[in-house]
Amino acid sequence: MERRNDTRDAATAPAQPPSEVVHDRFWAQDLRSAIRCAAVLLGLLLLIDWGAGTITALRALLWTTLAVLLFLVLYPTRVSVSEGRLVARGLRGTRRVRTDHLVSVRCLDGVGQRLVLRDSFGARVEIDPRVLVANPPLWHRLDEDARVSARRGSLSCGATALRRVSARIDRETARTVFKVSGLD
CATH class of the missing domain: 2.30.29 (PH-domain like)
Known part of the structure; x- marks a missing residue:
């Protein structure tokens, strides 16, 4: 009987037959919070800029980029x-x-x-x-x-x-x- 050389990485091979998976039950809530924070920041920055009469397409792009960066920082790990x-x-x-x-x-x-x-x-x-x-x-x-x-x-x-x-x-x-x- 010939032995087969299995080259799979042991870290990705299943530990045992699949069992119940437990997930972070607050992940979706944390994701919604990250989206809300980024949206509120964007809205406030645009509102302030509009109220001051200094809003331009370039400034709106800058504020949108800032809001996206905030979202990326706050994005929760699942x-x-x-x-x-x-x-x-x-x-x-x-x-x-x-x-x-x-x-x-x-x-x-x-x-x-x-x-x-x-x-x-x-x-x-x-x-x-x-x-x-x-x-x-x-x-x-x-x-x-x-x-x-x-x-x-x-x-x-x-x-x-x-x-x-x-x-x-x-x-x-x-x-x-x-x-x-x-x-x-």
């Missing part, structure tokens, strides 16, 4: 998680990481926090931790796969970052429960 895989679709393309083969998880602090996930196949994905906080099913799936990576011994650094995200999600969940129950 995050989905299934068993063994996290997919982030944004303007720069689609990035995938095998969550059951994580090597590192880092939390980048700064103006906008980012959670950077790397797998043993060299794939890298950056997501906003607020997506996980707002979508507990996404976090649950990611956390389960990160535990699989830790049991396998591939997750060399990232336990602290995962604990911080977990604590943040627990705080937000408790705050929501208190607010809903009137104990706020």
Whole structure:
């Protein structure tokens, strides 16, 4: 029996048979907000220019370009998680990481926090931790796969970052429960 040499990239090969995919349930809302912000900026700039009597085709093009740039900055990344895989679709393309083969998880602090996930196949994905906080099913799936990576011994650094995200999600969940129950 002859062995066949499979040259597929392990990062794009299915982890296991397809399972339930969990999506960011607020992505469409965030997209609408980005569109509204860009439209309001464009409308205000055109209105001010028109009111001042200085509107020209070139200035309208400049304001439209500015509004489009704002939209591009605000465009949300669409995050989905299934068993063994996290997919982030944004303007720069689609990035995938095998969550059951994580090597590192880092939390980048700064103006906008980012959670950077790397797998043993060299794939890298950056997501906003607020997506996980707002979508507990996404976090649950990611956390389960990160535990699989830790049991396998591939997750060399990232336990602290995962604990911080977990604590943040627990705080937000408790705050929501208190607010809903009137104990706020």
